[in-house]
Amino acid sequence: MTTVEMRQVETAKPGQPWRATPRERAFAIGNFIAAFLLAFVLVKFTGLNGKLGWVFGFFFSYIAISFVAEYARSGKPAAQDSLLTSVSRFAVFIAIVPIASILGTVISKGWRGLHWGLFTQDMSQATVNDPITNGGMLAAIVGTFVMVGLALILTLPISILTALYLTEIRGKFSGVIRFLVQAMSGVPSIVAGLFILSSIVYPVTQQYSGLMGALALSILMIPTVARTAEEVLLLIPNDLREAGLALGATQWRTVAMVVVPAVKSGLVTAIILGVARVIGETAPLLLVSGGGDATNFNPVSGPMGSIPYYVWKSFLLGGTEESSQRTWAGLLVLLIWVMFLFAIARYISSRTKKG
């Protein structure tokens, strides 16, 4: 009895017996090499050629070879399992290629155009075909921040309250409103721009302004934020609401003190996703805020530039090496902002899960 226990203690070492053995690893690598060879044959002797030919040739050979090899080794269920795994890997690869390629292109072409003048000068004294060191994105950056900031202020109360109506009040019109919010999130951005143009700009203000841009952006932002916020609020267990109500709180106090604090970080994520949704919008801003080359801090009067507008104009009116560099640099700045916002959203939501 004691000797057995002793032996167990002596031999007990932390291990991971579920990990692949060298034999299994060799099998996987063998599949890989065989697929590579088959792809080589395919590219050499069939119509497949070029990079794309290699990619497809390799994946189809890999799927086929690993299926056959697994079938021979472990039978049909294991082969089906391996088939699904390799198909999913292929799908993920296809999905990631364009994203990685966009990022790679924008960074490699854009970084040379970056210089401090981009953030301190505007285009009022320069044309898009001037050397990149003349003029900059100040007007565009200011415009984007003013319009997105205003849109945020408009969107925040409306969308959060809409989400609370859908999840907490669950009023009579919840179904209709949920449907409309979902439908609204599919509205093309140009429609939002035309709507503001025809309902406010032409009949009332009769001039371009940043505020109109912000209104158009909030039409696009509200459904995104409201839907994300609703989903986050639905994750709150009903127990928590009942606990608040059973303590003699009104529904409003329960929502304000229990429900919203419990999903605070989720709501912040919703807001950031909303901002990321509109920060790159071009079409509605072209219609209602025009696009200025001079820095304009006043949202109620005069055209206002934006980063996407800067990119669009550099591309459209240019034709030289300089204008092309300007375009890529503008894209890079925009992309950095969007990535930055998503990174913050990820960070906040990962922090909640741990807490």
Place this chain on the structure above:
Amino acid sequence: MGDNQNLGQEDSQSNPGEEKKEMKTSTTPRSLADVASNRTRKEPGTNPLGSGLEARGVHAWFGSKHALKDVTLDFAAGTVTSLIGPSGCGKSTFLRTLNRMHEFIPTAALAGEVLLGGKDIYASGTDVTKIRLRIGMVFQKPNPFPSMTIGQNVLSGLKLAQIKAPNTDDLLQECLERAGLWSEVKDRLNEHASALSGGQQQRLCIARSLAVRPEVLLMDEPCSALDPGSTFRIEETISHLAKTMTIVIVTHNMQQAARVSDYSAFLLSDGGPGELIESAPTSELFSRPRDKRTEDYVTGRFG
């Protein structure tokens, strides 16, 4: 003890059926009845603390489904009453009609009266939040507020109901002591409630409901998600609390009902709405149930 012996004979006279049944009646109920009769039962009126609660002809519906039929039951001030019965018999539904939590289910409907200190809590013009302040509730799953610390959780009722309390530190300590949690958390009041174990969280929820000084405390299977040790601590807590308030506890654990309650009520649904079959002092309900169905249930023959 002598009572129980007699009971066994009565039983065997009333159903001279198979031996198996007799075996069960002669062993199980006696132990439960023993447990129950070991408690000194509080008589109504002997304890002036807390308010009594009276349910008068309470019916409950969910949509067209009649879930509870004509329950009339008194909860005398300062007593512990357990509601027992198989799943789906409407005991939780009944409990939730007692502090108006029933109405949060969108299709819910109700008939009857629930009197707190003689006044119907469903009377029109009643401030329902005031009712829930006086009739607290502890839920099946511990549900401390995740965004708050342990200390904030205990005092959350005051904030939620916008009550001003002069000395919250004393109140905090008092509530945690009454819930039997003070010694375990006194040095970590600023930690988040999620750092506590399930049993501690449930006692925290009890402390939280005590902070608004309810007269009645409803507990919906408060120990069903807890290990025996935590269950024991909560039962201790219930015994302490019963000195100052009226407690109604729903439980599936008959041992628990026998240990903690002065009175027991048995509810049952035969597929239709749940009905009150029998209510009696706990020791009586377990030792000489008047109804055959109660006897079957408490002896573990079904449910």
